[in-house]
Amino acid sequence: MPDTLTAPPARTQVPRRHLTGPNDLDLPLIEQLLEGAAGFERAGSASGPLRGKLLATLFYEPSTRTRFSFEAAMFRLGGQVLSAENAAEASSAAKGESLEDAMRIVSGYADAIVLRHPEVGAVERAARAAEVPVISAGDGAGHHPTQALLDLYTIKKELGRLDHLRIGLAGDLRHGRTARSLALLLSRFPGNELLMISPPELRMGTDVLDQLTGARVDQTDDFRSAMEGLDVLYQTRIQAERFASPDEYERYRGVYVVSVDLMHRLPERAILMHPLPRVGEIDPLVDADPRAAYFRQARNGLWIRMAVLDWAMER
Amino acid sequence: MPDTLTAPPARTQVPRRHLTGPNDLDLPLIEQLLEGAAGFERAGSASGPLRGKLLATLFYEPSTRTRFSFEAAMFRLGGQVLSAENAAEASSAAKGESLEDAMRIVSGYADAIVLRHPEVGAVERAARAAEVPVISAGDGAGHHPTQALLDLYTIKKELGRLDHLRIGLAGDLRHGRTARSLALLLSRFPGNELLMISPPELRMGTDVLDQLTGARVDQTDDFRSAMEGLDVLYQTRIQAERFASPDEYERYRGVYVVSVDLMHRLPERAILMHPLPRVGEIDPLVDADPRAAYFRQARNGLWIRMAVLDWAMER
Amino acid sequence: MPDTLTAPPARTQVPRRHLTGPNDLDLPLIEQLLEGAAGFERAGSASGPLRGKLLATLFYEPSTRTRFSFEAAMFRLGGQVLSAENAAEASSAAKGESLEDAMRIVSGYADAIVLRHPEVGAVERAARAAEVPVISAGDGAGHHPTQALLDLYTIKKELGRLDHLRIGLAGDLRHGRTARSLALLLSRFPGNELLMISPPELRMGTDVLDQLTGARVDQTDDFRSAMEGLDVLYQTRIQAERFASPDEYERYRGVYVVSVDLMHRLPERAILMHPLPRVGEIDPLVDADPRAAYFRQARNGLWIRMAVLDWAMER
Numbered sequence: 001m002p003d004t005l006t007a008p009p010a011r012t013q014v015p016r017r018h019l020t021g022p023n024d025l026d027l028p029l030i031e032q033l034l035e036g037a038a039g040f041e042r043a044g045s046a047s048g049p050l051r052g053k054l055l056a057t058l059f060y061e062p063s064t065r066t067r068f069s070f071e072a073a074m075f076r077l078g079g080q081v082l083s084a085e086n087a088a089e090a091s092s093a094a095k096g097e098s099l100e101d102a103m104r105i106v107s108g109y110a111d112a113i114v115l116r117h118p119e120v121g122a123v124e125r126a127a128r129a130a131e132v133p134v135i136s137a138g139d140g141a142g143h144h145p146t147q148a149l150l151d152l153y154t155i156k157k158e159l160g161r162l163d164h165l166r167i168g169l170a171g172d173l174r175h176g177r178t179a180r181s182l183a184l185l186l187s188r189f190p191g192n193e194l195l196m197i198s199p200p201e202l203r204m205g206t207d208v209l210d211q212l213t214g215a216r217v218d219q220t221d222d223f224r225s226a227m228e229g230l231d232v233l234y235q236t237r238i239q240a241e242r243f244a245s246p247d248e249y250e251r252y253r254g255v256y257v258v259s260v261d262l263m264h265r266l267p268e269r270a271i272l273m274h275p276l277p278r279v280g281e282i283d284p285l286v287d288a289d290p291r292a293a294y295f296r297q298a299r300n301g302l303w304i305r306m307a308v309l310d311w312a313m314e315r
Numbered sequence: 316m317p318d319t320l321t322a323p324p325a326r327t328q329v330p331r332r333h334l335t336g337p338n339d340l341d342l343p344l345i346e347q348l349l350e351g352a353a354g355f356e357r358a359g360s361a362s363g364p365l366r367g368k369l370l371a372t373l374f375y376e377p378s379t380r381t382r383f384s385f386e387a388a389m390f391r392l393g394g395q396v397l398s399a400e401n402a403a404e405a406s407s408a409a410k411g412e413s414l415e416d417a418m419r420i421v422s423g424y425a426d427a428i429v430l431r432h433p434e435v436g437a438v439e440r441a442a443r444a445a446e447v448p449v450i451s452a453g454d455g456a457g458h459h460p461t462q463a464l465l466d467l468y469t470i471k472k473e474l475g476r477l478d479h480l481r482i483g484l485a486g487d488l489r490h491g492r493t494a495r496s497l498a499l500l501l502s503r504f505p506g507n508e509l510l511m512i513s514p515p516e517l518r519m520g521t522d523v524l525d526q527l528t529g530a531r532v533d534q535t536d537d538f539r540s541a542m543e544g545l546d547v548l549y550q551t552r553i554q555a556e557r558f559a560s561p562d563e564y565e566r567y568r569g570v571y572v573v574s575v576d577l578m579h580r581l582p583e584r585a586i587l588m589h590p591l592p593r594v595g596e597i598d599p600l601v602d603a604d605p606r607a608a609y610f611r612q613a614r615n616g617l618w619i620r621m622a623v624l625d626w627a628m629e630r
Numbered sequence: 631m632p633d634t635l636t637a638p639p640a641r642t643q644v645p646r647r648h649l650t651g652p653n654d655l656d657l658p659l660i661e662q663l664l665e666g667a668a669g670f671e672r673a674g675s676a677s678g679p680l681r682g683k684l685l686a687t688l689f690y691e692p693s694t695r696t697r698f699s700f701e702a703a704m705f706r707l708g709g710q711v712l713s714a715e716n717a718a719e720a721s722s723a724a725k726g727e728s729l730e731d732a733m734r735i736v737s738g739y740a741d742a743i744v745l746r747h748p749e750v751g752a753v754e755r756a757a758r759a760a761e762v763p764v765i766s767a768g769d770g771a772g773h774h775p776t777q778a779l780l781d782l783y784t785i786k787k788e789l790g791r792l793d794h795l796r797i798g799l800a801g802d803l804r805h806g807r808t809a810r811s812l813a814l815l816l817s818r819f820p821g822n823e824l825l826m827i828s829p830p831e832l833r834m835g836t837d838v839l840d841q842l843t844g845a846r847v848d849q850t851d852d853f854r855s856a857m858e859g860l861d862v863l864y865q866t867r868i869q870a871e872r873f874a875s876p877d878e879y880e881r882y883r884g885v886y887v888v889s890v891d892l893m894h895r896l897p898e899r900a901i902l903m904h905p906l907p908r909v910g911e912i913d914p915l916v917d918a919d920p921r922a923a924y925f926r927q928a929r930n931g932l933w934i935r936m937a938v939l940d941w942a943m944e945r
Contacts, residue, residue: 056383058379062716065732065735065736068712068714068739068740069739071712072684072712072740080390082390083713084383084400085713085715086377086401089377089401095592095594096595097591101591101592101593105591105610106380108610108617109383109384109387109617110387276727276735277725277732278731298734298735301738302739369706373694395705397702398715399698399715401715402694404692410907411907411909411910412906412908416907416908417907419928420695420906420925420928420929421698423925423929423932424698424702
């Protein structure tokens with residue numbers, strides 16, 4: 001089999017396999033992708049299923065970490081990558097071109113597109129215009145579906161199951177796309193309890209809450225008491241600029257930090273997760289605690305993104 | 316055959332195959348490149364003729380679209396790419412290094428260089444200093460030869476011939492490098508009529524007009540009347556900042572827009588082209604018209620750039 | 631052998647092979663790397679020893695030249711590259727993430743990391759946190775070990791030996807990391823004389839001088855007289871902003887320029903080197919002098935970086 005990129009970009013007639021948000025992920029697909037990821041983690045990808053394929057990564061909002069994760073996945077599947085680290089400045093977007101036009105044109109060069117964009121809903125718009133699969137790498141305060149998938153993968157790997165768990169989602173749940181997407185995916189599994197831990201100003205939006213019919217949902221702003229009975233503490237950032245006044249921010253800032261002391265309150269069997277980057281909301285002293293799963297979690301992104309790219313382009 | 320990059324950069328003794336502007340493109344070479352592109356479109360490139368070769372793309376003026384087009388072409392020929400999305404800020408240019416020095420040094424790492432630069436003539440200077448082939452990806456308001464080649468390829472594919480055509484070039488012909496390069500290449504074919512459609516302030520420069528001896532050339536600023544009898548309408552952008560006064564600009568802005576209404580005046584057999592990006596000068600409602608060829612045109616860039624890179628590095 | 635990237639990132643139990651500064655380079659390792667580079671220059675790398683490996687290049691301070699040199703080396707060894715041209719703006723660093731966290735996460739995606747960072751000591755910190763080899767591509771006014779290795783390679787290739795030489799290091803020796811690293815490596819070989827040529831304000835730091843016990847060291851600020859008896863003149867930049875007053879700068883600016891006239895004072899057998907980029911401190915008229923070795927020197931970076939990457943990832 002030749003290893004060069006020989007074929008023109010595929011023009012499939014069957015529906016394209018976009019992944020723009022949690023709505024594209026029903027339970028069978030979630031389980032298929034988690035199994036695919038586990039297969040890649042166990043065995044690698046000796047056959048190079050995406051040899052001859054080309055992925056375009058378009059980051060209209062820079063993120064070296066997420067971009068590298070997708071690109072490493074593509075290389076480890078045998079493919080090649082067109083990379084735009086800073087698409088907003090470097091592309092015709094700066095001249096006023098529509099996202100739709102950009103998608104149509106990049107569809108002519110690549111077999112799939114990974115898109116990070118600062119506007120909520122931009123990835124869905126892109127998918128409607130593109131002629132190849134579009135995979136979300138995050139859209140503003142909207143969603144981040146591959147992060148949620150790798151979070152599920154991590155929970156299953158660490159705790160053995162994805163149902164009948166008590167998961168605390170903490171921090172800025174209003175603007176945090178990772179917690180929003182994860183809540184939706186967790187609610188697809190039976191018996192889960194979601195404890196939303198946030199200041200009142202930063203509560204999760206009703207657009208998500210209204211869809212969590214499959215899970216029991218509680219809300220609190222008491223970070224310390226919330227630890228009790230958790231299987232997973234999913235910590236995220238709280239950002240100063242989100243508050244009406246500095247005083248308001250200061251009220252929460254010190255409270256929403258995972259310290260060695262707070263870890264005493266978290267059950268022994270639980271794990272601590274974080275989508276990273278962190279900027280103070282987990283004390284580095286906590287890193288040595290075996291329950292600190294966030295670096296293992298980051299690594300899992302590779303396997304999940306291999307599974308997603310393989311699924312999207314397999315035809 | 317090993318697929319890794321094994322050889323040191325080639326040091327050819329024969330003249331290097333630069334493509335810095337239309338002057339490098341005589342009729343036999345144009346026809347060779349158009350045929351090469353057609354071959355790649357039909358059959359792909361199973362043999363990976365540039366396997367083991369390394370292309371450097373240096374964009375001193377960012378352009379994700381054009382960069383992706385060249386890089387996709389290189390990957391599909393079996394090669395690899397060194398990519399500088401933002402060479403002006405990211406390179407020693409910011410420290411004051413000469414373009415000549417940069418070219419000499421990159422010649423040590425890559426087998427060919429694709430260069431976009433904001434200064435007219437910079438690509439020619441670069442080619443004189445480099446020790447590997449240099450391909451222009453546009454130099455300021457100068458030329459953009461691979462765009463002109465893909466425009467020719469599109470016209471031939473859509474209309475079946477490149478001679479005895481009436482082509483309207485519309486918009487800012489003074490600063491538009493794509494129209495400048497295309498006019499020169501079209502004049503190499505017999506019997507073509509070029510209708511230059513622009514406000515008086517934005518007429519095509521005499522440096523180009525004086526070389527169009529092989530074609531009949533007319534000029535007008537009446538956009539609507541110009542449609543009559545055209546085989547190709549090649550629309551480009553008009554930029555507000557080019558005019559002496561906002562009033563002047565407003566006089567032309569609304570007029571130089573391709574609307575559904577204007578398309579009624581364009582002959583049925585004609586095609587509408589645009590180098591893209593567009594920012595208002597073609598109404599998206601026109602996209603559905605089968606004569607709207609601009610997205611097909613963009614896709615053709617892949618085949619032409621495969622042909623150009625293969626030609627430049629084939630030895 | 632499949633050519634795709636099949637294996638998960640290596641988790642070696644033996645000590646990782648970092649190259650963070652001259653302290654990692656004892657004489658046997660220097661000689662091993664110089665021999666490796668010579669082998670790659672002679673024969674290329676037909677076997678693709680790093681096939682299936684992935685290198686991450688993280689430039690927190692942009693440098694197209696150095697990045698291309700490492701990436702070309704990786705491609706020519708058969709590997710693939712994750713590239714961050716502008717890591718400082720494009721990564722979580724902008725959100726306040728620690729370098730240590732970034733290294734842990736990128737360790738999950740790549741088999742080795744090349745790091746350029748504006749802070750002295752940052753590469754050493756990174757190596758302590760990373761789980762894969764970390765190679766310095768320069769740390770502020772600290773060190774630049776692969777540049778020093780390619781300088782050694784150049785001297786040996788041009789002059790036949792690395793001992794009993796008289797080498798003049800000229801320019802801003804206080805902030806010039808290339809001269810600092812080179813001085814340390816040269817002092818490992820017997821019988822070398824180092825003549826430090828700089829304005830008093832820009833003398834080499836005692837942190838380096840105190841370690842140069844294996845060489846005879848002299849200091850001068852008389853550029854012209856220093857030429858006498860040299861085997862190598864290693865010229866570097868003097869930057870205006872380093873001086874207390876413009877007058878001070880002007881006193882030295884004109885003096886520290888290598889002109890055709892100055893070359894008359896340099897011995898016939900000597901070579902002129904420069905880490906490049908240059909911005910006036912070598913007159914381009916000097917380029918035609920066969921003793922001007924700086925472009926040959928830049929090219930040697932490819933072979934040395936192939937040797938360093940191969941050594942770091944060979945297991």
